[in-house]
Amino acid sequence: MSTSALAIEGLHKSFxxxxxxxxxxxxxxxxxxxxxxxASGSGKSTLLRCINLLEPIDAGRIVLHGDDITAARVNVDRxxxxxxxxxxxxxxxxxxxxxxxxxxxPRKALRLGKAEATGRATELLGRFGLADKRDEYPxxxxxxQQQRVAIVRALAMRPWLLLLDEVTSALDPELVAEVLEVxxxxxxxxxxxxxxxxxMSFARDVAHRVCFLDAGVILEQxxxxxxxxxxxxxxxxxxxxxxxxAGRL
Amino acid sequence: MxxxxxxxxxxxxxxxxxxxxxxxxxxxxxxxxxWSLYRESFPEIAEAFLINVKIFLIAEAxxxxxxxxxxxxRSLPGPVFVPVxxxxxxxTDLFRGVPTILxxxxxxxxxxxxxxxGVPDSEIFWATVSLxxxxxxxxxxxxxxxxxxxxxxxxxAARSLGLSRFQSLRHVVLPQAVRRVIPPLLNDFIGLQxxxxxxxxxxxxxxxxxxxxxxxxxxNGTHYLVAATLFVAITIPLARFTDWLIARDRxxxxxxxxxx
Numbered sequence: 001m002s003t004s005a006l007a008i009e010g011l012h013k014s015f016x017x018x019x020x021x022x023x024x025x026x027x028x029x030x031x032x033x034x035x036x037x038x039a040s041g042s043g044k045s046t047l048l049r050c051i052n053l054l055e056p057i058d059a060g061r062i063v064l065h066g067d068d069i070t071a072a073r074v075n076v077d078r079x080x081x082x083x084x085x086x087x088x089x090x091x092x093x094x095x096x097x098x099x100x101x102x103x104x105x106p107r108k109a110l111r112l113g114k115a116e117a118t119g120r121a122t123e124l125l126g127r128f129g130l131a132d133k134r135d136e137y138p139x140x141x142x143x144x145q146q147q148r149v150a151i152v153r154a155l156a157m158r159p160w161l162l163l164l165d166e167v168t169s170a171l172d173p174e175l176v177a178e179v180l181e182v183x184x185x186x187x188x189x190x191x192x193x194x195x196x197x198x199x200m201s202f203a204r205d206v207a208h209r210v211c212f213l214d215a216g217v218i219l220e221q222x223x224x225x226x227x228x229x230x231x232x233x234x235x236x237x238x239x240x241x242x243x244x245x246a247g248r249l
Numbered sequence: 250m251x252x253x254x255x256x257x258x259x260x261x262x263x264x265x266x267x268x269x270x271x272x273x274x275x276x277x278x279x280x281x282x283x284w285s286l287y288r289e290s291f292p293e294i295a296e297a298f299l300i301n302v303k304i305f306l307i308a309e310a311x312x313x314x315x316x317x318x319x320x321x322x323r324s325l326p327g328p329v330f331v332p333v334x335x336x337x338x339x340x341t342d343l344f345r346g347v348p349t350i351l352x353x354x355x356x357x358x359x360x361x362x363x364x365x366x367g368v369p370d371s372e373i374f375w376a377t378v379s380l381x382x383x384x385x386x387x388x389x390x391x392x393x394x395x396x397x398x399x400x401x402x403x404x405x406a407a408r409s410l411g412l413s414r415f416q417s418l419r420h421v422v423l424p425q426a427v428r429r430v431i432p433p434l435l436n437d438f439i440g441l442q443x444x445x446x447x448x449x450x451x452x453x454x455x456x457x458x459x460x461x462x463x464x465x466x467x468x469n470g471t472h473y474l475v476a477a478t479l480f481v482a483i484t485i486p487l488a489r490f491t492d493w494l495i496a497r498d499r500x501x502x503x504x505x506x507x508x509x
Contacts, residue, residue: 052409054405054408054409077408077411077412077413078411079411080408080409080410080411081410081411082411083409084409085409087402087405087406089402091402091403091405091406092406093403093406093407093421093425094425094502095424095425095428095502104407104410104412104420104421105410105411105412108410108412108416108420109410109411109412109413109416110411137501137502137503139502139503140502140503153410154410157410157411
């Protein structure tokens with residue numbers, strides 16, 4: 001009987017000859033916030049996409065709340081409706097208003113009635129300061145607003161687990177804070193989250209645990225203070241040194 | 250603006266001068282531009298045109314659906330659907346390759362000749378079927394281009410919410426795809442409307458045959474001009490309607506939220 005929210009065992013994933021994930025083992029406890037850091041191409045995004053079953057895996061297991069979601073004959077649609085993911089490029093539906101973006105999943109995947117889905121969406125939009133945007137179309141919103149809508153869209157499914165894939169990387173610097181604020185709030189509320197990020201001070205601030213991904217493996221993991229103050233692995237030290245040199249920490 | 254008007258006037262003035270100065274102009278004018286004959290012939294030819302209108306209205310409604318179905322079949326991913334995709338490709342190759350007039354002739358003459366129980370023997374029916382078959386092939390390619398122009402991340406976003414493959418197609422991919430292909434879709438529909446004149450090869454007295462019959466009676470081509478005017482007259486409103494649809498969609502998405 002496993003108590004972890006998410007358990008990944010020996011996950012391998014290749015694209016053609018390129019082995020992107022080379023044996024990932026990772027566990028998340030309920031209400032835990034884990035940040036994945038590492039250079040571009042280290043496999044952070046691929047790992048998140050594998051967990052959401054957007055990419056078929058080559059070997060290993062992913063267990064969500066005790067259920068092996070990588071087993072054959074799993075209903076992938078049901079699994080996905082319980083895992084929220086927010087993408088770097090927002091991926092809002094441009095032909096739908098904010099409200100329609102947020103209610104689509106609850107209505108079609110969870111089969112909620114219109115009134116209930118709208119109620120759920122309105123409440124969430126209000127909570128994240130987007131109440132007056134509900135009838136706007138995504139093209140009319142700032143990047144920060146779009147990403148907040150994307151987070152609300154994921155939350156409207158009431159997921160067990162939220163995956164954030166570099167959610168601030170496509171944003172202008174002055175819009176980063178409003179999105180990180182939302183994530184911070186979710187962490188406080190106890191949302192279980194796995195966050196791939198380049199925002200080191202944010203990771204340090206919000207994460208219970210930080211994992212350093214390098215060349216498809218988790219090279220080092222630990223409490224934020226340990227990883228950022230006293231990294232043990234030379235590769236971690238190197239990576240963080242480059243971030244410090246770039247003035248990003 | 251003034252330059253545009255002046256250059257337009259000069260250009261068309263010169264053109265009109267040249268044409269009306271041509272040696273055969275008087276005979277040409279008498280043959281094609283007999284206005285009293287135009288007025289006299291119009292009601293009869295317009296009535297025959299109703300057959301064309303009926304054919305293209307039915308064909309367009311059917312093609313909208315069948316072409317979408319074919320495009321979706323051809324977009325199905327994975328090895329399981331290889332036979333489906335192959336069939337869709339063969340269909341498209343076949344019906345885009347054979348001249349429309351041949352399809353109309355073969356089905357319009359052939360199917361009634363079979364004298365099969367329960368098989369309609371109306372030429373108009375089979376002509377409509379032929380146009381549907383041919384234009385399904387064309388229009389499905391237009392739809393397919395639209396489907397492929399929607400970035401895969403849109404499908405990924407929909408699937409990550411737990412929508413099924415079909416739900417994602419229905420609510421996320423297709424609405425965007427169809428919006429993008431409205432202009433080329435209209436192009437094909439105008440083509441279809443004009444191709445209803447090909448039904449004349451089956452002897453149906455639609456607009457072209459009616460104009461031909463009238464022309465043979467008094468050796469005047471003004472009847473053809475009537476037919477031509479009718480085709481243009483239905484094309485222009487359709488084009489403006491499409492422009493309006495596109496503009497409305499753009500306004501809605503970019504110039505502010507209009508709750509529907």
